[in-house]
Amino acid sequence: MIDIKENKLARSKQRKQAIAFAIFRVLSYSIVAILFIILTFIIMKGVKVINWNFITQMPEEGMTKGGIYPAIIGTLCLVAGSMIFAFPIGVLAAIYMNEYVKDGIAKKIIKQMTNNLAGIPSIVFGLFGMSLFVNKLHFGDSILAGSLTLGLLALPVVIRTTEEALKAVDNTFRQASLGLGATKWQTTRRVVLPISFPNIITGLILAIGRVSGETAPILFTVAAYFLPKLPTSIFDQAMALPYHLYVISTSGTNIEESRPIAYGTAMVLIIIVLIANLLANGLRKYFGNKVKMN
């Protein structure tokens, strides 16, 4: 009698678990499905538009025809500009945080501030960039102002990933180096940085992926609706891929006609993000195995 009751209990327990797990599995897969719907939709529509001319020609006829060459160049400039600024500073800051400063109030403050900076919405960066770089420092709407704004936005990303990379370096390496009489900086430069280098590069790639898609910070610091020529100096305005997608899909009189261009632009953006993510994951996996073998 007792056996049957327990059996029943166990069975209902099992059934509940099976139902719960099935629900969780379906919900999880539905998230993956959402991702694939977005990706396939944009790639299916975009692939019809994308060809060599699309990425190497200027826009024509009110941006309903032609290519997106200036927007690609503009985004490249902004990515390069922001990384020239954010990457060295971010890596140096992370080295200081991980290798030099001792646990204490200073570290806590820096950490908290970096977290706060990471949490600030991108449009606030846009406001800040406009009031400091564009107006106060008189850079005007320029690649310089946009790059600096984007660089500040990317800084926490670089710092965090670099810190992770440095933390992953086994302490015995440091001790061995210091034991041989090397200074702190020599240890950092000759031992810690080479080991963590691949992971630091992963952070750089992720930051590039993030920066190339940001729109709000460049709205008022650099982005131009349409420019017939390429930028020639860092004080020029520039077109940019995400802003281009925004304007041709929301404003203008011929939204319908420029839809194909919008699909193409969205696909280029997606491809950049895809490549950045694949590259970062690949690097992580490749060097992760290598370090373990050592």
Next chain:
Amino acid sequence: MKSFYKKFSERFIEGLLMLSSSITTLTVILIVVFLFKEGLGVFEQKPVENGYIIAVNKANPLNEISSAQIKNIYDQKITHWNEIGGKPDSVFLFRMEDISNFYSEDQIGSNFENLPACLSRVIDSIPNIIAFFPEKYLAKDFKGKQLEVEKITFSQFFTGKEWFPTAQPAAQLGVLPLILGTLWVSLGAILLALPLGLAAAVYMSEIADDRIRRVMKPLIELLAGIPSVVYGFFGLVIIVPLIQKTFDLPVGETGLAGSIILGIMALPTIITISEDAMRNTPRAMKEASLALGASKWQTIYKVVVPYSISGISAGAILGIGRAIGETMAVLMVTGNAAVIPHTILAPVRTIPATIAAELGETSNGGLHYKALFALGCILFLITLFINLSVEYISNRKKHNQH
């Protein structure tokens, strides 16, 4: 000598490193300074366009008027002076073009040279008049009385229900509809994203085998990496028409569309952080539960979830933060009507979308410009609050463990 150089360069490098690490702190401080310096300017400027004045008859006891009162007079919602503390007369509204009812073009003069005198006489002759005109037409011996326009107060700014920053004659700067719009859309987003995100976090940390997890993790990261403008575009071409058709609406750009897109965008944050928290549940705890005869599912909701609840709430809060600060996607799909939302099927306008849509049209240093910076301040404070509360939650967790 050599060791001196070595020591010196070590010191120099350490200084350089310290400088770099202080950049984030410096940036946060600069952001606060610039944002608040411009934003607080809203409360120091009169909400009438520079170079314009509002005048009444000398006999009118009123000395000050608020921008909301001006708007209500012009909308003819206020029709008697006693409603705003004057005499029980009706309000006679005088617009610049009305001058032709009183004087002919000849009397005014071809170059408006007599206009100041004419205006002065009109205002002097009608006791219940209110007039709005450019300062350059103010006569030297003006016989009326200029009304002081009240500056916008803190409470008016936060409780005002109308956002018309370019309205004539007086700008209306009430941010309540924008704040409510932001919260409304974000709340909808989190209601959609939380169940889905938690399910995925539980599945990835407790149920799925390692192989599936290794596939899903990068996919979730990819979801986080898609630019917001691409989400907005996707929402614009797929979700907006879908909503319009399903609910048979005149426009599909609604709060619901914004919530759906923001929900998808908040998913990676929620999943990553709560999954991390769940994976940190001590193995011994789980095994103890299983050894007592609990099923895996019972262990999950009786042990793993309660243990990691602070991490889960941190994920949820950060997800809300992401939704509140998101600009482009919301700007593209919510329709941007600055009204207090009553249903999820109506257009709404959020704070970030307002800044993005309007900053381009403002003049540098004007009232509208400053008002948008004030919105930026609000946004900054909200996200700061969110960050600090996440910090508090995770710190409390650490204390409990000891």
